[in-house]
Amino acid sequence: MQVESTLPPIIKNDELLALISKSGQDLISISSADGIIEYISPSATDILGYTQEEMIGQHRSKYYHQVDSEQMKEPGKLYSEKDSFVRRIRHKEGHYLWFETSFQLILGSQGEVDKVLAIGRNITKRKTDEDTLAHAQRIAKIGSWRWDLITHTLTYSDEMRRIYGYQINATEPNHDTLMSLVIPEDRERLEQVVRTAIQGKADEIIYRILLKDGQIRTIRAQWEVSVTNEGRPMEMVGMAQDITEQVMIEQQSLENENKYKLITENSLDFISRSTIDCFTFLYCSPSCYALLGYRPEEMLGTSTFDYVYAEDIAPLQEYLENCLEGKMLAPITFRYIHKDGRHIWFEVNCKYISTKDGQKNEIISIARDISERKLMEFKLKESEQRYRSLFEYNPSAVYSMNLDGDYITANQNLQELTGYTLDELIGMYFGPIVAEKDMARTLFHFNQAKEGIPQSYDLTIIHKDGRPIEINTINIPIFVDDEVVGVYGITRDITERIRTMEEIKKLSRELSLLLNTVSEGIIGLDIHGQVAFINPAGAAMLDYEPATTIGRPCDQIIKEIRHDGTFFRGEDSPLVRAVKQGIPLSRAEIVLWRGDGTSFLADYQVNPIWDQGEHKGAVMVFRDITDEKEIIRAKENAERADQAKTEFLTMMSHELRTPMNGIIGMIELLSTTELDEDQQNYIHILMESSGSLLHILNEILDFSKIETGNMTLNHEPIDLRSLLELVVDLFSAKAKEKGLSLSFNINSANVPDVIIGDALRLRQVLVNLISNAIKFTHEGSITLSVEGLRRTGTEEFTIAFQVKDTGIGIAPELQHQLFTSFSQLHPSLNRKYGGTGLGLAISKKLVELMGGVIGVESRENAGSSFYFTIPTHTLQDDHTDP
DSSP, rough: OGEEEGOOOOOOOOOHHHHHHHSSTTEEEEEEEESBBEOOOOOHHHHHHHHHHHHSSHHHHHHBBBHHHHHHHSSSOOOOSEEEEEEEEEEEOOOOOOOOEEEEEEEESSSOOOEEEEEEOOOHHHHHOOTTTTGGGHHHHTTEEEEETTTTHHHHHHHHHHHHTTTTTTEEEESSHHHBBBBBBHHHHHHHHHHHHHOOOOOOEEEEEOOOSOEEEEEEEEEEEEEEETTTTEEEEEEEEEEEHHHHHHHHHHHHHGGHHHHHHHHHSSSEEESSSSSSSEEEOOOOHHHOOOOHHHHTTTGGGGBBOOGHHHHHHHHHHHHHHHHOOOOOOEEEEEETTTTEEEEEEEEEETTTTTTTEEEEEEEEEEEHHHHHHHHHHHHHHHHHHHHHOOOSEEEEEEEEEEEEEEEEHHHHHHHHHHHHTTOBGGGGGGGGGGGHHHHHHHHHHHHTTTTEEEEEEHHHEEEEEEEEEEEEEEEEEEEEEEEEEEEOOOHHHHHEEEEHHHHHHHHHHHHHSSSSSSEOOTTTEEEEEHHHHHHHHHHHOOOHHHTTTTHHHEBBBBBSOOOGGGSSHHHHHHHTTTTEEEEEEEEEEETOOEEEEEEEEEOOOOOEEEEEEEEEEEEEOTTHHHHHHHHHHHHHHHHHHHHHHHHHHHHHHHHHHHHHHHHHTTTTSSOOOOHHHHOOOOEEEEEEOOOOOOOHHHHHHHHOOOOOOOOOOEHHHHHHHHHHHHHHHOOOOOOOEEEEEEEEESSSSEEEEEEHHHHHHHHHHHHHHHHHHHHHHSEEEEEEEEEESSSSEEEEEEEESSSSSGGGGGGGGSSSTOOSSSSHHHHHOOOOHHHHHHHHHHHHHHOOOOEEEEEEEOOOOEEEEEEEEHHHHHHHOO
16 A cells, blocks of 8 residues: 555655654554554554554454444544544553544545544553652663662663663673673763763763674663762662664654655644754644644744743753754753743754755754653652652651561661661661560551551660660551552650650649749739739638639739728729839738728739740739738847847856856865765766766857857867867777777878867867767767868868767658757657757857858668868968968
């Protein structure tokens, strides 16, 4: 059959056919009016698996799905000049492909339908797999490769190896093997592109390879480059497509251009011819109207660049110049401007046409609308960038695991959270990181995520250095084709949050306790003067239930009376004005009225609340001072009585000590006379009793001096070691009598030999402490130790004294009574050991007069340790002071 005679010879150069057939996705056929196929394009073999010979002479409906085949029998459904049909065509292997088919009717001399031209486009992917772009890596298994620029390892898919005749291995240490297959004419150009790609440039290229069986294949390669956070290229991922057949079809099409003129007129792509000087349109296919809104006659005589988006003009000019130089280039993508002003993405192939003498005089281009593809690519890129941003810049630790719980990927934050490096984490099972107490619960939640149920829970993990870390983890199932293939994890450190929440709860409890226990009334007011809260003391003072005051104006709760006996109301109230104006207010001895109609005398203070410069309200604190003057008078009376008591004790101590000294003197004289054994015992008892009584009188006198403020301290050099030796010698006999060990030690490294202070009062404190230690210790030892701490850069010291015994000890609940005047821990102790209870009280006051502190550490039946510190300086420092 000669189809050529039916095609109008508008374009006389066969190169146009190559461009039309370059895409192997279109199926072109010519059939008779009743559907018998007379011509089928070679692409049928690639698309459907049938050879041209198998299909020519068969009825078109034979190759369609049964449902579609039945539909084709209906009137007007076999073909249509105005409609395009979407139907399923059976592949030779038995499966079906979706095609969108448009028709052009070729009429005979009598106007009848003679031939039917059908152009079908394979839309199976669009029809059945709109998620293809979302899973681009799965689709890219055909002719895909990956180049790890860190390890310099190249990996190729099986399809990639098949394209290269299995002359490359699945894994290669470099690209030398691949480059050895590239024909010499294209090798240098490919090497140049590889060099720029390694620097981080995404690109594409077309080149040819020579296989060992002599075949020459044309390859189109594309790739993207991933970089580290520092911008250093780390990985290239790309695809390679064997376009040998497309190139051959292009060459064949160029030889049969006139034959396919009818096809150009009905192609869904925009086909054009232009001059090479200013790229003026010489021919535009009718599809320009559907694609750009311009009719062919509107575009003829105008320049291509009149319709190109401004930012794309320069790249297009460069592309055309490269084409003019004969370089083999991949299709270029740029934007045409539609007549209505919007821009449309096109993928364009260009080819220069040469005359018989070799002069290039025209350029043929075929532009395909790829706006939908660009939109999907943009969405894919946006999705990838969003995922990368979510993964790499997420403040939480983000990672993925397989169904066994092994880490597959992880961001830097997981490394910082666990202490393990990323190299250690990848391939590691999460179990060793989880605290043992949370392991069962973690496995439960992980298994739930494996079942497709997202999980959120708190747990404890163990850092590599052994410390526990509190975290919150979200597990999200990873679905591929409705099947869970792994689990995403998002983890953040909540250790500080938990600690903060505990502190907030503690502060909240303490604040509640404070508000509930203070005796003053506290009222919180908003900026309008309405009650926000009131504490129990305030509500009781005003005779209101706390809940009934919330939200009420403050002048209804705080009823303040004027001097004329009337109440302040609204803006007349000083309290309301202070709250609304945000100023402090203090009022003293004013009359407030309770809810039951009674009044009381009160003071109150109002302070505004500001938060970052914004007025939030005020806090009012008030107190009932009705009985305050009575309390003050009672206090003054008590102080006068106390003063009289102190003066009486002082006078009586002096008056009693004078006869006591006489009694003691006479007893000493009597002891020098001749006495029998009984009389000697009586004299001994009299001496002990008189000494005890005199000691009590001295303690009372000292206590009175301290209470009245008449106690003064001397500032004189003290030989500290000699002083301690005298104190220890004083009690050596008593300690030896009880079988106790008594010793002292001074840290000579930090205690000076001579200090400035009151030796008599220091000795008195030490005597009291050691006396008590011997009194309450029945076996064991008493140790007096001295340490010093020098203040940096000065001659000032803090001297610490400690008297430690192995005596009966003191119960914790009684220790607070030790330093109280006239205090005895238990009547039985007083009866057994005696004493006034003034010794430790006097010691405490003497230590405090010297600028120090005194304390005790003790356990019942385990001994006691009394300690005190005093500030002092050295003798040299004392001499140099002005």
